Amino acid sequence: MAGSARAPYVSFMRRYPAYDPPEYADWTPEPREAERWEETLDEHPRRRAVAGELDRAELLRLHDALVQNRLLDIALARWVRRGILSKAWLGTGEEAVTVGSVAALDPSRDHLCPMIRNAGGCPMMGMPLEDLFRGYLATADGPNGGRDLHVGDAAHHVLQPISHMGTNVPVMAGVALGLRRAGEGGVALTFIGDGATKSGEAHEGLHVAAALQLPVLFVLQDNGVALGTRGDQHGVGSLQRWGELYGIPTTHADGNHLLDMHAATVLAVARLREGKGPALIHARTFRMGGHATHDVSEARRTFPAELFRTWGQKDPVGRFEEFLKREGVSTGELEELEEAVTARVETAAETALLSRDRRPDPVQALYDGVSEGGVLVGLERRPVHVV
Ligand SMILES: Cc1ncc(C[n+]2csc(CCOP(=O)(O)OP(=O)(O)O)c2C)c(N)n1
Ligand SMILES: [Mg+2]
Structure with missing residues (x-):
């Protein structure tokens, strides 16, 4: 991918001014970034323990998935610009919610139901990247046979996102019931948008998960917006303790910090595996684009520019790079990783394009x-x- 020249090492990842939110173009960390992270760990000693146990290879694997998620969005946005897709739903700025949580799963026995912004979780479960792209192209050889743009593959324990918001909640409660019966310690994970919390299915699903004490983790991906409706127009106030209404143990995590999300999820999944019932993580984040690529300018009119600046500062990729720097990862290593991921994403996109004309009957x-x-x-x- 041809991006801008790599900036001097302030923010490391190559930025793509034509596709990235403008706030990312010359990203620099908040001066107190390192202290803030320490404060978070002081507040959550168990998360500190989990984060402290990750070795260098595991940290780099997390970063690989994070960069891959960002580049996946850029590749899709580029396809929209080229007229290959009419639009794409992206998770830009919200990647840490997806990557941090899905990385806590064991793909061999756990099951995931992403929502449309969590596509970055699919390859983490073992789905080939080119299948993800084929899914978006709706080709006959894609995982969904070209019938739907919601991409998943049951063979890799990934249910397709369900278009009807909130319906994934009872479905994954049902999957969790099946997993418990199977007795192999598998757990289910799905995401609920702040908008989806208003659907009847979400309420019913949470209720049944709590009543039957099912091994399912709900990640409430609170990006403060549902289509064009701001979170503060929902009329329900903060969603931080929403899960508790159902008797589901609820924790809060920084949805823009990969390690905070990851550590919180590792702890929640461990609880699930012990048979202690469902859990919910409220992850506050922000949608840096539009609902999809078609309404970015509308989204910019929906929120004040200052809010985009505030959340732009919390770019999950830049923040994790800062963490890795503090851990002694060199710029050479970061560059090597990014080049490898870039090549992988580009190759997958090109491979998928080869079957672009293979439509199903x-x-x-x-x-x-x-x-x-x-x-x-x-x-x-x-x-x-x-x-
Ligand atoms: C039951 C239902 N009602 C309406 C829609 C149309 N719709 C699609 S996405 C969306 C907003 C989703 O908001 P949220 O759950 O916060 O997720 P986000 O898009 O912010 O990730 C709406 C209303 C739908 N898909 N399903
Ligand atoms: Mg939302």
Whole structure:
């Protein structure tokens, strides 16, 4: 990817002025960044212990996933600009919520249901990156057979995001029930947007998870906006203690700090594995773009510029780089990692583009994966693959 020249080492990651939020272009850390992190750890000694146990290789793996998530968004935004996609839903600025939490899962036994902004979690569960891109292109060889732009793959324990907000909550409660019955210690994780907290399904799902004490973790991704509605227009005040209404142990994590999110999730998942019932992490973050790529300017009109500046300062990539610097990671290592991730994302995007014209047969696709017992009204029945 051709980006701007790498700036002198203030913010390290190459920035992409044509795609990045403008606040990221010449990012520099807050002067008190290191002290703030220490204060957070003082407040949460158990998180300090978890973070302290991560070795250098694990820290770099986390950073790899974080940079990959950012570059995935940039690749999608670039496809929109080139007319390959009409629009894309991005998670820019919210990557630490996704990466920090999904990194606490064991892909061999845990199950994830991302929402549209959590696509960066899919490759972390083992989904090939090119499949993610094929999903966005809706190609017949993509994981969803080209029928839907919500990308997941059950073979990798990733349920597709469900378009109807909040519906993922009871579904993942059900998955958690299945996991408990399977008895292998697997847990379920899903995300709930601040907007999705208003859906009936979210309430029902939380209730059943609490009533049955299911091994499911809900990450309330509170980015302070739902489409064009600001969080302060929701009329319910802070969502910080929302989970407690259902008797679900609730903690708060900094959604723009990878390690805080990660440590909080590791602790919550450990609790789930001990059979202590569900947990909820309230992660405060901010959507640095529009609902999707089409309404960025509307989002800029929805919030004061100062708020974008404040949250721009909290860029999760820049902040984690600062942490890594303090841990003694060299600029050479950061550069090498970023180059490798950039090449990986570019190759995956190019590979996916090779099947761009492979569309599913629109009628046949309706039946693929539909069980024989399903009711199909007004449609000619054709042979189906039963899954
Ligand atoms: C039940 C339902 N109502 C409305 C919509 C339309 N819709 C899609 S995304 C969205 C806002 C989601 O806000 P939030 O849950 O905060 O997630 P965010 O987009 O901020 O990540 C809405 C209203 C929908 N998908 N499902
Ligand atoms: Mg929201």
